[in-house]
Amino acid sequence: MSVLLRVLFVMAGFITALFVARDAMHFDLVQTWVAILLAIIVLAVGGVWAMRRKT
Structure with missing residues (x-):
């Protein structure tokens, strides 16, 4: 589990560094939001994929 995180x-x-400078004060906050967004996307894709396999 920790490897996935x-x-x-x-x-x-990497995605955050494309848009925000690494030495910016809010880089960690933006990185956390991007990580949450990526987790939501991964879970949504997994849910849709599981629903499609059942039908």
């Missing part, structure tokens, strides 16, 4: 935060850090 680390990968999620690495991806969030």
